Amino acid sequence: MDTSAPDVMGRILVVDDDPSMREMIRDFLGDYDFDVSTATNGAEIPEILAREHIDLLVLDLRLPGEDGIQIARRLREQSDLAIIVITGRREEADRVMALELGADDYLVKPFSPRELLARIRALLRRSRARVAEPPRRDTDIRAYRFAGWELNIGLRRLTAPDGSTVALSNGEFNLLVAFLGAPERVLTRARLLELSRLHDDExxxxxxxxxxxxxxxxxxxxxxxxxxxxxxxxxxxxxTARVDVTR
Structure with missing residues (x-):
């Protein structure tokens, strides 16, 4: 794989309590024109996010205090920041839990810096493509209503039957739009990948x-x-629900 062309650049935050790991990732990504900030634990993340625009977070799962799984859960509830977790845990259950709680991808230590670079580029391309993609056929749809819920497309806001707002990640929003566009029909995993533009490589x-x-x-x-x-x-x-469309 050719990783020499800087086709995607951005600001990366690396959170790892191992100084050698932080330095290695920072120096390697810096060689490919990424701006890299670093932190040693989860307590430092809010200040950095308030101070800087971060495009992607590289997060170690095993951190002192609040661990990476807790951090991923908290961040996903607050934003759709792209997250790649790095972990020395080889058990599938740990990786599944991290992904279920909000991470977009993972790498198991030890890993190749070039593989991390490729994963970062791929995830940033997908994130930016969602923002820059041309209008879809349903651009005239303002909102979907179903079972007391409402999904406002322009605001990307999901409102529950009790009036509360439910936060959605980019992936969850795209997936829900895919379901609402084809209610009461069976959608295969491959079709959902295509419709929702979720992570569809191996x-x-x-x-x-x-x-x-x-x-x-x-x-x-x-x-x-x-x-x-x-x-x-x-x-x-x-x-399963009937879906009404507001245009």
Whole structure:
């Protein structure tokens, strides 16, 4: 893989309590024209995010105090910041948990700096493509309403039946739009990847299941009715509610 062309650049925040790891990542990414800030623990993150525009977070899972999984959960509730976790934990359950709680990708230590660079570039390209992509066929749709919920497309705001606002990551928003555009129809994982533009390479082959699980938990948290997303065994998923469109 050619990693020499600086086709995607941005500001990266690296959070790791190992000074040699922080220095290695900072120096390597700096050689490819990334601006890199560093922190040793989660307590330093809010100040850095308030002071700087950060495009992507590289987060070690094993940190003193608040660990990386807790940090990923908290950040995902507040923003759609791109997150790559790095971990020495080889157990699949730990990596699955990190992804379910908000991380976009992961790398297991020891890893090649070039692989980290490739993952960062790919994730930033996807994030920026969502912002810069040309208008879709449904640009005249202002909002979707279903089972007492409303998704405002322009504001990217999901309102629950009780009037509260439910935060969605970019991936969750795109996935919900995909479901709302095809209610009461079975959508395969491949079709959901295509419609929602989620992570569709071989880095993590359960990305759709993770994203659906996160979205389902948010929709079911109000307890206002039956589950809105149904698993169709061996086929994919379907959205069970009637959907009304506001133009």
């Amino acid at each position: 880095v993590y082959d359960r990305s759709i299941d993770v994203q659906v699980g996160r979205l389902r938990r948010k929709l079911d948290a109000s307890g206002s009715g039956p589950p809105l997303i149904r698993t169709e065994r061996g086929a994919g998923y379907s959205f």
